Amino acid sequence: MNINYYKEIKDTLVKNEIYKRAKDYSKNKSDLNAYYEVGRLIVEAQGGEKRAKYGNKLIKEYSEELTRELGKGYTVSSLRKMRQFYLIYRKRSTVSSELSWSHYQELIMISDDSVRLYYQKMSIVQNLSVRELRERIKSKEYERIGYKEELEEPKINTLIKNPIVIKTDMEIEEVNEYMFHQLILENMDDFLKELGIGFAYIGNEVKIKIGDRYNYIDFLLFNYKFNCFVVVELKVAEMKAEYIGQVSKYINYVDRHIKEPFNDKTVGVIICRKENKFVLEYCSDYRVFTTTYGLQTIN
Secondary structure, three states: OOOOHHHHHHHHHHHHHHHHHHOHHHHHHHHHHHHHHHHHHHHHHOOOHHHHOOOHHHHHHHHHHHHHHHOOOOOHHHHHHHHHHHHHOOOHHHOOOOOOHHHHHHHOOOOOHHHHHHHHHHHHHOOOOHHHHHHHHHOOHHHHHOOOOOOOOOOHHHHOOOOEEEEEOOOOOOOOHHHHHHHHHHOHHHHHHHHOOOEEEEEEEEEEEEOOEEEEEEEEEEEOOOOEEEEEEEOOOEOOHHHHHHHHHHHHHHHHHOOOOOOOOOEEEEEEOEOOHHHHHHOOOOOEEEEEEEEEEOO
16 A cells, blocks of 8 residues: 555644644644654655665655644654654653653664663653753763663662752852751752652761760751661761761761651761772771762852
8 A cells, every 4th residue: 555654644744733723722632642643654655764864854754744744843853753762762661741843852862771761750740841851861871870771670779869959140169068968958949849759858066975965967857768767977087987877976866756657767868078888898887878069150
């Protein structure tokens, strides 16, 4: 059967525009279905997947005709993206209508399947805007989090990025602990998102009494994904063994005096300037995780 691929593509796009006007609430799903179908038709018209990437002449012809008949919005670039969308998401079930076409335009630029899947899942779980997704990709979050598996149910330490980027509007390369603390307080929402998934703020400089002395936990958080309290300590120096002992003591206090029986055991995160592999190897506590930080100046 001789298929008029151009007519099929035009009809698909016209139906999509009509559907979106009639049912605005589901226009995103309509976009994805339409652009996926257009991508499939383009690939078929070009002679299949192996030859598709070489068929840019045909895409140019389609673009010119569609622009003449339907108006703006069907450039060579946009049709190439639809083709790439289909080639990457050949299994239609892997496309989620929770994300917009704008999200997928960012995702299809990622060649590594594992990396793309990570950002796709994070966009859904954390309800990322397109701008936030773009920033996550640009900051190489996947590489920093060191999370390379199939995104099965992870442990909390697999969700903590390394390094953590601390944003500041000042051009500084080094900070003391007080400044470090203040930078985080001023941008708490950014810090919680940067730290990982599911973190919520409980308090800072949390006063606790151990024996006859008062101590202060830099930040006390709660992770709703793992149902546990999280002790966070800030250090502007290289990792030291005594830091782990300090955080372990705070963890024990929270487990005994703050957490409820239905909460999982408390964990700790030490954010330091530089890691020390020897300290981590010989003095580690399985409840304590470490990461480093970097400063980023924002305009």
